Amino acid sequence: MKTALWLYLFLFLAYFDLHAQYPILTPFAISLGAGPAFIGWMMGMYSLTHLPGNLLAGVLIDRKGSRRYIVYSLVAAGAILLLQAYAQLPWHLLLLRAASGFALAFLSPACMSLLASLSSDSVKQGKYMSGQGIVHTLASVLSPAAGAFVVAKAGFSGTFQSLGWLLIATGVMAFFSVPKGAREQPAQAVSAAAGDGRTEALISPEAVTAKPIPLRYLLLPFFIASAQGVLFFELPLSQAGNGNKGILSTGILLSLLSLGALVTLSMLFLNRLPALWRISAALLGMALCFFGLAAVPSIPPAVVLFLLGTAKGVLFPAMAALFINISGPGRLGRTFSLQSIATSLGAFAGPVAAGQLRGLVSPYFIAFLLMMMALLLIPRPGSGKLSAYRPDLQGPVI
Numbered sequence: 312m313k314t315a316l317w318l319y320l321f322l323f324l325a326y327f328d329l330h331a332q333y334p335i336l337t338p339f340a341i342s343l344g345a346g347p348a349f350i351g352w353m354m355g356m357y358s359l360t361h362l363p364g365n366l367l368a369g370v371l372i373d374r375k376g377s378r379r380y381i382v383y384s385l386v387a388a389g390a391i392l393l394l395q396a397y398a399q400l401p402w403h404l405l406l407l408r409a410a411s412g413f414a415l416a417f418l419s420p421a422c423m424s425l426l427a428s429l430s431s432d433s434v435k436q437g438k439y440m441s442g443q444g445i446v447h448t449l450a451s452v453l454s455p456a457a458g459a460f461v462v463a464k465a466g467f468s469g470t471f472q473s474l475g476w477l478l479i480a481t482g483v484m485a486f487f488s489v490p491k492g493a494r495e496q497p498a499q500a501v502s503a504a505a506g507d508g509r510t511e512a513l514i515s516p517e518a519v520t521a522k523p524i525p526l527r528y529l530l531l532p533f534f535i536a537s538a539q540g541v542l543f544f545e546l547p548l549s550q551a552g553n554g555n556k557g558i559l560s561t562g563i564l565l566s567l568l569s570l571g572a573l574v575t576l577s578m579l580f581l582n583r584l585p586a587l588w589r590i591s592a593a594l595l596g597m598a599l600c601f602f603g604l605a606a607v608p609s610i611p612p613a614v615v616l617f618l619l620g621t622a623k624g625v626l627f628p629a630m631a632a633l634f635i636n637i638s639g640p641g642r643l644g645r646t647f648s649l650q651s652i653a654t655s656l657g658a659f660a661g662p663v664a665a666g667q668l669r670g671l672v673s674p675y676f677i678a679f680l681l682m683m684m685a686l687l688l689i690p691r692p693g694s695g696k697l698s699a700y701r702p703d704l705q706g707p708v709i
Contacts, residue, residue, distance in 0.1 A: 334462075359409070362656070392411070422443070564613060587629075590629045
């Protein structure tokens with residue numbers, strides 16, 4: 312439990328630092344002379360360079376543990392932010408964002424793998440993942456508004472320097488606080504939450520390692536990340552014409568998004584529901600919210616983003632539970648690495664597509680279509696798709 316608390320602290324500081332940049336990056340890129348298409352590539356490049364890091368992280372974390380990669384990610388990303396404060400051209404920002412994407416590619420698989428390995432009990436695993444989601448959301452509630460406030464007082468350069476030193480300090484804390492012997496143990500049990508809700512079911516290593524992860528489940532984080540990338544591209548850009556007031560408005564709207572997620576993340580009883588049921592409901596809710604942003608301008612954006620956040624709060628713990636379920640013994644690092652790869656590809660494709668098509672169609676409508684495609688990937692009741700992959704599951708799945 313002590314290790315989990317330290318991880319939550321490091322994740323809080325890291326997420327606070329990263330989310331504080333969301334309302335800042337687009338106005339900063341515009342101040343350097345970048346256009347919408349270039350901004351889409353800049354945001355997408357950050358995610359694209361996650362891929363080589365994710366590929367390395369999956370194998371290295373399972374072999375050598377998470378500690379060193381948590382420290383490396385935090386310190387390296389902090390140093391890159393310090394350099395970012397001195398960017399003079401759009402290409403400088405593009406290259407630094409690409410480097411930051413590679414450095415931070417190790418952080419999420421390392422933390423998720425270490426958290427999941429702290430217990431083999433399915434209910435505790437779900438609580439750990441919900442705890443991670445709550446920490447993430449607590450940080451993201453305050454950080455966008457805080458980042459917008461700091462940039463109004465200290466400017467872009469001062470803000471990036473402050474965030475960079477915060478990440479470096481967090482990495483130093485991780486070096487001294489995460490036990491050196493913290494290594495992921497083979498998962499001997501997985502949650503049955505993705506199936507019929509039974510928590511006592513165990514599966515043999517042979518049953519888990521016999522088949523690869525189904526492609527449909529890897530496409531889920533791809534479509535979800537693409538839609539999120541569209542949101543993080545379009546929302547700051549739509550407010551960019553209002554100067555510092557627009558930056559502050561973007562920060563407040565993103566904080567409302569996270570506040571909505573915090574509401575549902577706090578409902579820990581949701582962890583007892585089948586993960587695929589939660590995923591289906593959350594995807595439908597997010598799709599309706601994106602449709603509202605695209606087609607019903609009379610609805611206040613603050614209301615839509617709050618509701619979108621509540622759907623996200625249901626979705627991400629369920630996604631984590633699903634990938635724990637389909638992971639095998641000693642494969643948590645590889646599994647979360649594959650999830651991160653799919654997420655990185657989606658976060659690259661979403662902003663790039665939105666930047667190219669913004670003049671033709673609302674980016675929010677693109678996000679709506681992505682959510683509906685993700686919803687179509689969920690197996691229908693009685694199809695037996697997940698049961699075929701998990702022979703021990705006999706209950707209905709969605």
